[in-house]
Amino acid sequence: MSDGLPIFGKVVFDTLFIDWRIMAITAIISIILFIVGMYIQLDKWGRGIPEGATKPYGAFGALSMIISSIFSKGIGHALEVLVLDVLFQRRTYRRRKLEWLMHILIFWGWIGLLVLTMIAAAAEFAGPFLFNQDYTYFVGAWKALELPNEIFGWMLVLGIVIAIARRLFSTGKDVQARNADIDWILIIGLLLVVITGFYAQSVRGDVARNLIEAYPPGLFNNFTVMFHEVFTLLFCVAYLPFSKYFHMITAPLTILVNHGGE
Amino acid sequence: MAKEKPSINTVNFTAAQLMEFDACTRCGECVKYCPTYDARDKNQDIEPRDKIQKWKDFMNKSYGLKARILGPEKIPHEEIKKFTDDLYNCTTCGMCGTVCPAGINTIELWESTRANLVKYGTGPYGKQSLFPKLIEEGHNPYLKQQKDRLAWMTPDIKIAEKSDIAYFIGCTAGYNQQVLGVSTARILNKLNVPFMALGEEEWCCGSALIRTGQQHINETPKKAAIHNVEALKARGAKRVIFACAGCFRAAKIDWPRAYGKALPFEAIHMSQFLAEQLDAGKIKWEKSLNKTVTYHDPCHLGRHVGVFEEPRKVLNSMPGIKLVEMKRNRKEQRCCGAGGGVKAGIPDLALGVATGRMKDAQETGAEALISTCPFCRRNLIDGRDELKLDMSVDDLVVLTAHLMGLSTDVKPPAPGAPKESISDLFRTQTIPPKPPAPPAEPKKEEPKAAAPATPAPAANKK
Numbered sequence: 001m002s003d004g005l006p007i008f009g010k011v012v013f014d015t016l017f018i019d020w021r022i023m024a025i026t027a028i029i030s031i032i033l034f035i036v037g038m039y040i041q042l043d044k045w046g047r048g049i050p051e052g053a054t055k056p057y058g059a060f061g062a063l064s065m066i067i068s069s070i071f072s073k074g075i076g077h078a079l080e081v082l083v084l085d086v087l088f089q090r091r092t093y094r095r096r097k098l099e100w101l102m103h104i105l106i107f108w109g110w111i112g113l114l115v116l117t118m119i120a121a122a123a124e125f126a127g128p129f130l131f132n133q134d135y136t137y138f139v140g141a142w143k144a145l146e147l148p149n150e151i152f153g154w155m156l157v158l159g160i161v162i163a164i165a166r167r168l169f170s171t172g173k174d175v176q177a178r179n180a181d182i183d184w185i186l187i188i189g190l191l192l193v194v195i196t197g198f199y200a201q202s203v204r205g206d207v208a209r210n211l212i213e214a215y216p217p218g219l220f221n222n223f224t225v226m227f228h229e230v231f232t233l234l235f236c237v238a239y240l241p242f243s244k245y246f247h248m249i250t251a252p253l254t255i256l257v258n259h260g261g262e
Numbered sequence: 263m264a265k266e267k268p269s270i271n272t273v274n275f276t277a278a279q280l281m282e283f284d285a286c287t288r289c290g291e292c293v294k295y296c297p298t299y300d301a302r303d304k305n306q307d308i309e310p311r312d313k314i315q316k317w318k319d320f321m322n323k324s325y326g327l328k329a330r331i332l333g334p335e336k337i338p339h340e341e342i343k344k345f346t347d348d349l350y351n352c353t354t355c356g357m358c359g360t361v362c363p364a365g366i367n368t369i370e371l372w373e374s375t376r377a378n379l380v381k382y383g384t385g386p387y388g389k390q391s392l393f394p395k396l397i398e399e400g401h402n403p404y405l406k407q408q409k410d411r412l413a414w415m416t417p418d419i420k421i422a423e424k425s426d427i428a429y430f431i432g433c434t435a436g437y438n439q440q441v442l443g444v445s446t447a448r449i450l451n452k453l454n455v456p457f458m459a460l461g462e463e464e465w466c467c468g469s470a471l472i473r474t475g476q477q478h479i480n481e482t483p484k485k486a487a488i489h490n491v492e493a494l495k496a497r498g499a500k501r502v503i504f505a506c507a508g509c510f511r512a513a514k515i516d517w518p519r520a521y522g523k524a525l526p527f528e529a530i531h532m533s534q535f536l537a538e539q540l541d542a543g544k545i546k547w548e549k550s551l552n553k554t555v556t557y558h559d560p561c562h563l564g565r566h567v568g569v570f571e572e573p574r575k576v577l578n579s580m581p582g583i584k585l586v587e588m589k590r591n592r593k594e595q596r597c598c599g600a601g602g603g604v605k606a607g608i609p610d611l612a613l614g615v616a617t618g619r620m621k622d623a624q625e626t627g628a629e630a631l632i633s634t635c636p637f638c639r640r641n642l643i644d645g646r647d648e649l650k651l652d653m654s655v656d657d658l659v660v661l662t663a664h665l666m667g668l669s670t671d672v673k674p675p676a677p678g679a680p681k682e683s684i685s686d687l688f689r690t691q692t693i694p695p696k697p698p699a700p701p702a703e704p705k706k707e708e709p710k711a712a713a714p715a716t717p718a719p720a721a722n723k724k
Contacts, residue, residue, distance in 0.1 A: 037327070041284065044325045048275035051377065051478065062277035069278055085365065092363040095291060242327065250285035251364035257278045261365025 010128040013135040017204060018226045026230045030238040037241025070256040081260040086252040091261055098162065105159030106190075112152030113197075116145050146205060153201065157194055163187055186245055189235050196228035268324030269337035274377040274478075282371055283318040285364045286311055292358035292368075297597045298351050298604075301614030307344075308351040310358035310368060316345050317375060339384075346379045350387035351611060353604045354473055355561040355597035369566065372602075376475025386474045387607040393470045394479040401465040401486070402433040403606075408462045414440035416673060419447045425458040428499040428527075430490070430513070432506035433466050434636040440672040441685045442636055445663035446505045446532055452666055453544055457503070463493045467512040468520075469562075474603035487512070487520035495526045505532040505659055507635035508601075511562035531563060532659055533634050537572035540579055548667030550581035555661075556588050556628035558619065558642065559595040560635035573634050573658055580665050588622040596622055598633070600641035616645025623653060630654040630687055632661055640682045656687040664688055 005012045005020045016023060039059055046062035049055065057065060071078050084090045089107070093100040120142060127137030164187060203222060240246060255261055272280065292310040293299060299309045306312055320342070322328075323335040352372055359368035379385035386393075396403045414436060415421070421429075429450065435442040450457050467490070468483025477483045494502055504510035513529040539545050557577060563569045570592045577585045590596045599605070599615025620642060623631045631646075631653060633639055643655045663670050670685045678696025685691075 040327050040330065041281075044321060045277040045280040045284075047272040047325055048277045048280045049273045050276045051274055051374075056272065057277060062281075065277050066281065089363070091365060095361060095363070096289075099289065244288070247285055247287045247364065250281055251287060254278070254282050254285035255365040257281070258365045258367050261359070261362065261367070 030233040033238035102162040109156030200225040268334040346384035354602035390607040426500040432509040467509040484520040487517040507560035507563035533573040552582040598638040600637040620645040654687040
């Protein structure tokens with residue numbers, strides 16, 4: 001059990017209701033693994049020796065080439081591609097409306113939850129540091145974020161349901177059939193994140209609604225809640241550069257490098 | 263213990279291209295449109311996403327996390343050879359890149375991978391390996407003489423010695439499809455557009471070598487591009503007209519790369535030039551032709567360079583001509599099957615794709631299929647013949663010349679000349695049959711020739 005995290009003489013409480021040390025260690029491990037994975041991938045790309053070159057450019061050379069390619073037609077063009085082709089997935093929309101809806105729901109649901117998590121984390125620090133308040137400040141912030149959290153969460157669920165339905169009902173078609181053996185592990189992983197996430201959100205909601213009298217609350221270090229947070233970090237951050245979901249990074253980068261594609 | 267060396271290497275790839283292998287989401291959109299996948303009875307090994315996945319696997323086995331820790335995993339040579347063969351079962355039409363949600367530039371990716379595998383030793387495919395020697399030594403892929411570059415000229419055609427407009431004829435129109443050469447030249451003469459041609463100075467555009475991943479061999483395409491650009495520049499060309507989509511693509515995309523800077527002239531396709539002349543009111547139609555036609559967008563003119571509307575504009579302006587579109591048109595057209603070295607290397611695949619496209623044309627009810635590329639024309643004629651369709655296949659310049667009141671006749675064809683050397687739409691000429699071969703002499707044991715004695719069918723260079 002924890003009474004919060006002492007930082008610069010202030011006590012920072014958390015909205016996750018789990019031991020911060022577990023989160024900190026998991027987060028650090030996940031980020032390190034993510035960076036290592038990204039470096040391995042960059043190093044792999046940097047081994048390319050284009051016609052006319054005599055040696056590979058290396059990981060940082062690859063990074064530099066990718067960035068310079070993205071902006072080679074100007075910042076304005078790069079921003080246009082970023083908004084229309086990456087954030088709103090214009091290329092998918094043109095051809096596959098249902099898949100576009102699925103991607104948009106998953107992508108924006110995910111982004112929304114990420115942003116809300118960052119706001120909640122900021123509230124944890126804002127309470128003690130800016131407003132000199134105890135845990136009731138972040139509980140209030142948490143309650144205020146409950147509705148948008150629900151909306152983005154359901155967007156994510158709907159997107160995943162479409163993804164699963166497509167795979168279940170389209171397996172007879174030659175195009176989708178071979179997808180099945182590739183990304184089930186990822187769909188199931190994502191489903192696990194969402195289901196445990198809803199559970200965690202629900203028990204945290206109960207705490208907030210039942211007027212907390214003291215921190216930490218009774219559900220502190222609830223196993224499912226802890227599993228959710230740890231699994232999410234490992235699955236969605238650490239595993240990302242090594243999984244098929246790596247296309248979440250490489251596909252937008254490719255669209256940007258190719259200026260929106262042909 | 264020393265770690266084993268990776269079975270593959272990364273030469274000819276840019277960092278962004280190696281990233282592209284990791285960007286494929288395996289959505290399968292490319293598979294729905296791939297013409298060779300269709301023609302090969304939906305063989306999954308040749309679908310674009312599988313080829314990307316395969317090379318990605320090779321890369322990860324050679325340079326991924328596990329390879330870094332435990333050393334590269336050996337990839338059997340047979341597996342790489344099989345991948346190479348699958349990779350060459352592709353016309354590099356670029357349809358996969360057009361529909362790819364991740365925006366992967368597949369045309370460049372396939373060409374880089376091919377170049378890598380040519381250097382590795384498993385590429386190219388079949389008779390494609392003849393291209394470097396033929397083009398390096400003879401400056402054309404047909405084993406023809408440079409002095410015959412303008413042999414198609416008829417006495418009525420006037421070509422200027424110097425002019426700011428040039429007509430880059432190309433090997434195919436110059437040697438095998440004379441009807442395109444005479445039609446283009448007569449149109450320009452009739453429009454009072456003085457033009458010059460390089461004649462013996464014209465070299466192959468290099469497209470066949472680049473498309474098949476052999477551009478590095480003696481740097482032939484680079485030398486050819488620089489030679490052509492300098493020759494055109496020296497003759498004062500400001501605009502260069504191409505009636506061949508393959509040469510035009512090479513001039514627009516490949517030549518500036520080889521030349522190292524922007525070309526000192528404007529490259530323009532004949533269909534664009536005709537549309538311009540139409541806008542300027544210079545084209546006067548003197549004949550009418552009541553026919554329903556459909557237009558096939560060549561990959562090299564359409565998807566690769568972006569010219570879609572000008573040929574349609576010309577067709578729509580022709581008296582009596584009714585243009586109907588195939589279901590797959592413009593950016594989403596289906597390839598004719600000749601590109602990427604397939605016509606030379608894998609003729610049965612080229613024919614399979616061509617029949618697919620001719621079926622598309624048949625569905626429209628058109629009486630003629632018009633295109634703007636000699637390779638498409640030739641391969642689609644083959645597809646038409648295979649299906650025994652009652653449909654003419656010809657080029658826009660041939661139709662234009664006819665409706666402008668010009669003859670499309672070529673010099674009397676030699677016995678056994680290729681069927682594509684004369685107009686398919688206006689059968690004013692016939693090709694005399696090939697004389698029977700002299701009685702065979704008693705067999706002698708002779709060493710096999712390095713190149714075929716009759717190169718034309720093999721060396722269709724797109």
